Amino acid sequence: MSFPKICFRKVNFLFVLCVFLFIACSSAPKRPMIVTDVSNLACSQLDEANSRIAEENYIRAFNLLSNAYKLALSIDNTELLCKILLSGVILKIDCPEFQDELFGLEVSDSSSARSFLVMSKEEILESAKNIVRFSNEKGKNLLYSLCTVYEVKMLLEDGKSAFGEEGLSNAALSLLAKLDTARPFISKEPYYHGYFWRTRGEIFMLSKQYDEAKKSFVAAEKIHNSERYLIETALDWYCIARACSMDGKKSEAVDAILKALKYDKDAENTNGIASDYKAYSRILLKENPTEAEKKRAEELAEWSQKILKAKM
Known part of the structure; x- marks a missing residue:
């Protein structure tokens, strides 16, 4: 019985290919043992909410914090929940006249559907303290x-x-x-x-x-x-x-x-820019201002109002 002749070049090529595939598979990145998609989104919304509070965009801040809270709760991230609640305290301090109607919200009778921001700032702070109990010791x-x-x-x-x-x-x-x-x-x-x-x-x-x-x-x-x-x-x-x-x-x-x-200009923070000009105007009027300072202060105050009106 005769065996077919095998081209050694082909054998060598196949051998090298198999070795390459083995090495490639063994060095492929391993599947991550932690997923951070939801927490990253919640963190991003919290960061933006803090910026929106600082620039007095309370409607946007309300929506961001409310959604971030739900995301953090869905993955039981106690650190995020605590931080979101604390930002809610600041929103309530900065916007004390807060009402659901003010934000055009449709709030159902189900308490689970209501934003945590309908609570008082004292209740929100207490909720943050209570959540810490579920956090790890570290x-x-x-x-x-x-x-x-x-x-x-x-x-x-x-x-x-x-x-x-x-x-x-x-x-x-x-x-x-x-x-x-x-x-x-x-x-x-x-x-x-x-x-x-x-x-x-x-x-x-x-x-x-x-x-x-x-x-x-x-x-x-x-x-x-x-x-x-x-x-x-x-x-x-x-x-x-x-x-x-x-x-x-x-x-x-x-x-x-x-x-x-x-920095407010760099951040395109309209309310901040207007407030800065208004403060600048008031500073110039301190300590026996000169006529030039009085004139400049008046110009700055008017410019501040124009900036705010441009946002409306």
Whole structure:
């Protein structure tokens, strides 16, 4: 019996091909053992919601936070849920006249279909604290600390009209002490670390310690700027300008408000731009303004109104 002759060239080629396919298959990327599609979307919506709150676009912020909450709940992401709820607290602080009708919502009788934002800011904060209980041990210190920062912010806003001059110093010290308990746990969260410093600055503003307030606002700006949070950076500079202005440092206030204007323009933040021009106008009218400053202040105030009208 005779066997067919085999071309060794073909044998070698087939052998090399098989080896190549084996190596290619064995080195192919492995299937990921974690999926982050939903959490990434929720994070993105939370980030945008925070920006929309800062620029006073409350309708958009409401929709983003409501949807982000549902997404985070659907995957039981307690850290995201807590952060979304805390942003909801700020939305309620900034927009106290909030009503479902204001946003043109169709809310059903089913409580599960209602946005968490129909609750009061106190109820939302309490919900955030309760959710932390379901978090892993590693994340609890961070989330409890974030809740503390936002609770201080809420107490600060609620107390601005309630604190008398005599009780102001004690109230400020109490708020600072409470706020500082959160500091060790949030340094690795740039957005919230910056927010911590801005809140600290606002407490010093309340107690009329303007130089200390400025230092805190500058610390917030450095953090937000390094992480490229445009609107937050603009707001930090606005706060710096306010502290300088209240402290009688007119030229420093002008420099700061111009920086705020720069970042608000970079962010295309219409409300922020208009507010910056309005603040610039008011700063110029401080400390026996010259006729040129009075004229410039009037021009800036008019320009601010034109910018706002252009958005309507």
